[in-house]
Amino acid sequence: MENNRFNFCPECGSKKIQTLLNGRQWFCPDCGLELFNNVASAVGVILENEKHEILFERRAKEPRKNFLAFPGGFCEPDEEPEKSVMRECSEEIGVVPEKIKFVGAFPNTYVYKKIIYKTCDMFYSASLPSGFEFKTQKSEVISLEWVKVESLADIEKIPLAFESAKKALLKYLEIKNAR
Structure with a gap:
């Protein structure tokens, strides 16, 4: 895996750009530019049906194409995470969840095109509205799959795309079993 690095300063074009903090910060001694690759916010939603199966998307693109993930994605700037859940579900599966x-x-x-992004993935559970009908976004979703999940x-x-989803499922089961 390659480190995040620049060969030239994106501000002044200097070749003296320095990579710091394991590829998360850059500094140019010529123009004084300081650039940070901060943590990005992302969401995922756990949707369970009446058969106690969890909905997964088979990813249509990299990273981790063909692996399973929850409906979700990156939060937009100034967007509340719950609104991100509703937007991402609407875009990817054509349904706006309820009771988030x-x-x-x-x-x-999250490694995308050789760039390492660190994310804070926030997970939610939600209900599907009555009479819902899925309409998948083909550029994001190969298929939807219901999977029975009752234990570690x-x-x-499950061929999960991301380790954070595994942790979320474990937490979800812990909460569900405590009821």
Whole structure:
């Protein structure tokens, strides 16, 4: 895996650009530019049906194409995470979820086109509205799959795209079993 690096300062074009903090900060001694690759916010939503199966998307693009993930994605600037959940679900599966509840937040590493992004993935559970009909965004979703998830052993069998989703499922089961 390559480190995040620039060969030239994006401000002045100097070749003296320095990469700091493991590829998360850059400094140019010629123009004084300081650039930071800060943590990005992302969301995922756990949707469970009446058969106690969890909905997963089979990813249509990199990173982790063909692996399973929850409906979700990056938060837009100035967007509240719950609004991100509603927007991402509407875009990816054609349904706006209801009764959105926070499950937990977990760090993640998202590698896209050789650039390493650190994310804070916030997970929510939600309900599907009655009479819903899925309409998938083909550029994002190959297919939707319902999977029975009742234990760590079940989670280990799922080809999850991201480690944070595994942690979210474990937390979700913990909350669900405490009821």
